[in-house]
Amino acid sequence: MAITAMTAGSQHYGGLAKELGVELISVKMAKHLDEKDPLKHLRAEFCIPSKKTVVPEGADVAEPDTACIYLCGNSLGLQPSGVRTLVNEELDVWATHGVTGHFRHPKKRPWVSIDENVIVQSAKIVGASPKEVAIMNSLTANLHFLMVSFYRPTKDRYKILMEAKAFPSDYYAMESQTRFHGYEPDDAIIQMSPRSGEHTLRTEDILDTIEREGDKIALVIFSGVQYYTGQFFELEKIAKAGKAKNCVVGFDLAHAAGNVPLRLHDWGVDFACWCTYKYLNAGPGGIGGAFVHERHARADLPRMSGWWGTDPATRFLMDNVFRPIPGADSYRVSNPNVLAIMSLLGSLNVFSQTSMTDLRAKSLQLTGYLEALLLAIPNRGFKILTPSDPSQRGCQLSLLFEEGLMMKVFEALEREGVIVDERKPDVIRVAPTPLYNTFSDVWQFVNILKTAVVAARIDS
Amino acid sequence: MAITAMTAGSQHYGGLAKELGVELISVKMAKHLDEKDPLKHLRAEFCIPSKKTVVPEGADVAEPDTACIYLCGNSLGLQPSGVRTLVNEELDVWATHGVTGHFRHPKKRPWVSIDENVIVQSAKIVGASPKEVAIMNSLTANLHFLMVSFYRPTKDRYKILMEAKAFPSDYYAMESQTRFHGYEPDDAIIQMSPRSGEHTLRTEDILDTIEREGDKIALVIFSGVQYYTGQFFELEKIAKAGKAKNCVVGFDLAHAAGNVPLRLHDWGVDFACWCTYKYLNAGPGGIGGAFVHERHARADLPRMSGWWGTDPATRFLMDNVFRPIPGADSYRVSNPNVLAIMSLLGSLNVFSQTSMTDLRAKSLQLTGYLEALLLAIPNRGFKILTPSDPSQRGCQLSLLFEEGLMMKVFEALEREGVIVDERKPDVIRVAPTPLYNTFSDVWQFVNILKTAVVAARIDS
Ligand SMILES: Cc1ncc(COP(=O)(O)O)c(C=O)c1O
Ligand SMILES: Cc1ncc(COP(=O)(O)O)c(C=O)c1O
Numbered sequence: 001m002a003i004t005a006m007t008a009g010s011q012h013y014g015g016l017a018k019e020l021g022v023e024l025i026s027v028k029m030a031k032h033l034d035e036k037d038p039l040k041h042l043r044a045e046f047c048i049p050s051k052k053t054v055v056p057e058g059a060d061v062a063e064p065d066t067a068c069i070y071l072c073g074n075s076l077g078l079q080p081s082g083v084r085t086l087v088n089e090e091l092d093v094w095a096t097h098g099v100t101g102h103f104r105h106p107k108k109r110p111w112v113s114i115d116e117n118v119i120v121q122s123a124k125i126v127g128a129s130p131k132e133v134a135i136m137n138s139l140t141a142n143l144h145f146l147m148v149s150f151y152r153p154t155k156d157r158y159k160i161l162m163e164a165k166a167f168p169s170d171y172y173a174m175e176s177q178t179r180f181h182g183y184e185p186d187d188a189i190i191q192m193s194p195r196s197g198e199h200t201l202r203t204e205d206i207l208d209t210i211e212r213e214g215d216k217i218a219l220v221i222f223s224g225v226q227y228y229t230g231q232f233f234e235l236e237k238i239a240k241a242g243k244a245k246n247c248v249v250g251f252d253l254a255h256a257a258g259n260v261p262l263r264l265h266d267w268g269v270d271f272a273c274w275c276t277y278k279y280l281n282a283g284p285g286g287i288g289g290a291f292v293h294e295r296h297a298r299a300d301l302p303r304m305s306g307w308w309g310t311d312p313a314t315r316f317l318m319d320n321v322f323r324p325i326p327g328a329d330s331y332r333v334s335n336p337n338v339l340a341i342m343s344l345l346g347s348l349n350v351f352s353q354t355s356m357t358d359l360r361a362k363s364l365q366l367t368g369y370l371e372a373l374l375l376a377i378p379n380r381g382f383k384i385l386t387p388s389d390p391s392q393r394g395c396q397l398s399l400l401f402e403e404g405l406m407m408k409v410f411e412a413l414e415r416e417g418v419i420v421d422e423r424k425p426d427v428i429r430v431a432p433t434p435l436y437n438t439f440s441d442v443w444q445f446v447n448i449l450k451t452a453v454v455a456a457r458i459d460s
Numbered sequence: 461m462a463i464t465a466m467t468a469g470s471q472h473y474g475g476l477a478k479e480l481g482v483e484l485i486s487v488k489m490a491k492h493l494d495e496k497d498p499l500k501h502l503r504a505e506f507c508i509p510s511k512k513t514v515v516p517e518g519a520d521v522a523e524p525d526t527a528c529i530y531l532c533g534n535s536l537g538l539q540p541s542g543v544r545t546l547v548n549e550e551l552d553v554w555a556t557h558g559v560t561g562h563f564r565h566p567k568k569r570p571w572v573s574i575d576e577n578v579i580v581q582s583a584k585i586v587g588a589s590p591k592e593v594a595i596m597n598s599l600t601a602n603l604h605f606l607m608v609s610f611y612r613p614t615k616d617r618y619k620i621l622m623e624a625k626a627f628p629s630d631y632y633a634m635e636s637q638t639r640f641h642g643y644e645p646d647d648a649i650i651q652m653s654p655r656s657g658e659h660t661l662r663t664e665d666i667l668d669t670i671e672r673e674g675d676k677i678a679l680v681i682f683s684g685v686q687y688y689t690g691q692f693f694e695l696e697k698i699a700k701a702g703k704a705k706n707c708v709v710g711f712d713l714a715h716a717a718g719n720v721p722l723r724l725h726d727w728g729v730d731f732a733c734w735c736t737y738k739y740l741n742a743g744p745g746g747i748g749g750a751f752v753h754e755r756h757a758r759a760d761l762p763r764m765s766g767w768w769g770t771d772p773a774t775r776f777l778m779d780n781v782f783r784p785i786p787g788a789d790s791y792r793v794s795n796p797n798v799l800a801i802m803s804l805l806g807s808l809n810v811f812s813q814t815s816m817t818d819l820r821a822k823s824l825q826l827t828g829y830l831e832a833l834l835l836a837i838p839n840r841g842f843k844i845l846t847p848s849d850p851s852q853r854g855c856q857l858s859l860l861f862e863e864g865l866m867m868k869v870f871e872a873l874e875r876e877g878v879i880v881d882e883r884k885p886d887v888i889r890v891a892p893t894p895l896y897n898t899f900s901d902v903w904q905f906v907n908i909l910k911t912a913v914v915a916a917r918i919d920s
Binding site: 050054057070075076084088090091098101111137140143148168180283286287288305307308310319337338340421 | 532539544550574598628640745748799879881883
């Protein structure tokens with residue numbers, strides 16, 4: 001039976017197991033799925049930590065030299081093997097060429113335009129044209145720089161619509177921006193919460209709010225994929241509704257870039273920003289990304305400017321005339337960090353070997369399989385917060401544990417060399433990523449989880 | 461005869477040459493000075509490019525495998541040999557530990573607080589307490605983030621006092637900031653120029669302007685060392701005069717940090733920012749630095765906030781309450797880039813082996829010697845823009861060439877493996893840095909320059 005996006009639902013796997021004459025939660029089933037995986041070769045492009053290096057000190061893990069079960073690409077992506085070479089090549093150029101590397105570069109990556117090496121692939125990943133993308137700074141810094149242009153409140157239209165449970169940095173950014181313009185955050189920020197008893201926002205409620213409050217809303221800002229619940233917001237609909245009400249629409253794509261298909265340009269999104277250390281595997285504190293829609297490319301917007309945003313042809317004239325580069329580049333304020341760019345390039349070179357379409361197809365399979373296995377655990381001790389509709393989520397599933405279980409389960413997983421992510425008090429986030437995770441990873445995780453829950457219950 | 465800061469003037473070297481019975485412009489003299497140099501061992505801590513890798517393609521340089529004459533630390537510092545190990549160590553940790561490196565780090569540098577490794581030494585270099593310093597973003601980004609707090613114009617006090625010939629990025633920053641607050645840059649920015657016929661600003665004129673216009677000035681901002689002329693501004697006097705008029709005083713230390721002695725705290729400077737790729741040798745696009753005076757550590761200032769600026773003890777409570785870390789850290793918006801921090805650490809480890817006092821002592825010698833040799837060239841074809849008073853300059857001397865000579869001289873130098881920096885139309889900047897340059901470098905440079913000028917003249 002062919003594995004396609006159409007068969008992503010978790011229901012599918014029970015039938016498939018039966019067909020193959022194996023147990024659903026079984027190594028045979030996992031191996032079968034791995035064999036059929038058209039992207040399985042990409043795992044070899046990554047450095048997979050072994051169990052012994054990731055378990056806490058003193059943990060007596062079985063098979064310490066085997067690969068750990070790394071389901072944490074939502075927090076920090078694994079290192080693409082090509083990164084080391086690229087980073088060291090730049091260290092070589094710096095060591096052997098000094099400042100001349102800015103213009104004469106033995107690898108044809110002159111530092112003065114080093115970021116050009118990561119633009120085209122980044123643009124593909126977020127569904128933008130290269131002119132719409134800049135790779136610079138960090139996510140929250142980009143958010144602020146972009147809001148200088150794109151949050152311009154007036155007496156009648158000064159509100160920001162966002163999730164109540166947005167990532168805190170986004171809230172701090174919004175709060176400080178409203179204050180900076182003389183508004184009280186409590187008044188200026190409309191925070192949307194799920195309906196009582198629900199964990200995720202309904203698109204219809206978001207659209208209703210935009211329809212109802214839109215005339216007062218200066219900026220609609222959502223995350224692409226919610227960091228906590230894993231909900232993949234219906235960005236196209238949100239953008240359309242926001243634009244229909246003449247709001248500016250921006251997205252924080254920290255958990256979306258490299259995870260889900262995005263078409264920022266076609267959706268008419270005004271601006272977006274993302275980090276590269278999660279699904280884009282650029283390493284701890286990796287450089288940030290920014291999108292500015294083409295329609296603003298030549299707009300005369302307020303901006304906090306720097307020399308790297310001015311036309312390079314006249315950059316060194318020293319005539320104090322800022323001539324913004326048409327497009328997202330006009331937001332660059334400084335010369336780019338070369339090592340950070342290389343670290344990202346190492347990962348984008350892996351993305352170049354596939355497409356977001358193929359990655360998404362595998363991701364739907366992988367997460368559907370994870371869901372099927374989780375739901376097959378009897379008396380499982382948690383529920384899944386993430387939407388069950390595959391089109392409403394990325395790769396991550398968030399498990400909400402019964403009171404008192406989560407940390408015990410988490411620590412048991414850790415001791416077995418399973419890397420997932422906890423959010424106190426009760427949530428574990430599990431993110432199988434299609435670039436380097438296998439169906440066997442998922443199977444092993446669920447197997448260990450089952451035991452961990454039983455042990456945690458006894459211990460309670 | 462002992463070499464001390466007292467004997468830095470260029471006059472000194474003529475006498476010394478006589479005493480030693482050698483020519484002033486002679487390899488013997490240079491070798492003598494190198495032998496007496498108490499910091500000479502530090503050169504071994506750096507990767508010095510060879511001539512063959514820095515000359516333009518096709519140049520037929522003599523002794524291609526010997527070290528180039530690198531006098532360009534004002535643009536990009538050379539690579540400290542320790543950087544490669546540190547960067548690769550972090551690549552190792554990422555490869556072997558994945559996300560667990562944030563908290564459990566085999567080298568005791570958990571990524572969550574990786575920047576702590578570069579704070580103490582950075583603070584020493586700029587004369588600050590560690591709480592006053594943050595290492596983050598880039599120079600121009602930091603300038604903007606700091607101006608959100610420190611440029612708060614009012615109807616009566618909205619002007620910015622700066623140099624007319626400030627580095628363009630600073631001008632763009634000031635221009636965009638005044639516009640953002642609704643002012644016209646032409647009205648809001650007071651640009652100071654040198655007196656007619658002079659190349660550098662007189663401190664008395666700066667102080668007079670502050671005295672005269674101070675009541676209307678919201679922000680006094682100068683560079684520490686002027687990028688073009690090499691003038692080391694009298695920062696203490698400027699800060700004192702600005703504070704006496706209740707202005708905010710900020711400095712751009714791009715060319716000052718690691719070059720000249722700074723005492724930001726004692727001088728009462730409000731804020732400062734710097735880059736680390738020049739005299740701090742952190743590599744192309746190196747991470748930025750920021751200083752915020754202790755007196756503002758708990759001030760309730762407007763700020764563009766992010767999660768890395770809030771109290772780490774409550775950072776993960778997800779309660780949307782921003783609790784600014786007292787001090788410069790409250791300005792951090794994002795988690796730090798690990799490779800960029802390591803690259804800086806590699807250089808600071810060299811600074812830790814000496815002190816800014818000792819570096820300045822050698823720097824005064826080195827630049828004084830350069831000046832003596834330059835002034836000894838008959839019919840030299842350029843004049844020195846940089847102040848002749850050693851206390852009014854850092855290591856750089858800026859040579860203003862007679863019309864038509866500069867590019868010819870520059871290209872001749874390049875072909876001989878001499879790396880200096882040109883600013884069209886007529887200036888060459890020469891920056892011998894005390895960490896890795898030798899008196900022999902200076903001698904060789906001058907020797908090659910002499911020939912280059914003669915040739916350029918014939919060619920004209
Ligand atoms: C005096 C001065 N200010 C600001 C900058 C801009 O630096 P960045 O690109 O690091 O923001 C430079 C760069 O050379 C500089 O020399
Ligand atoms: C959704 C979201 N937004 C913003 C951030 C903040 O990121 P940074 O530190 O890169 O600014 C994160 C970090 O995890 C995030 O998950």
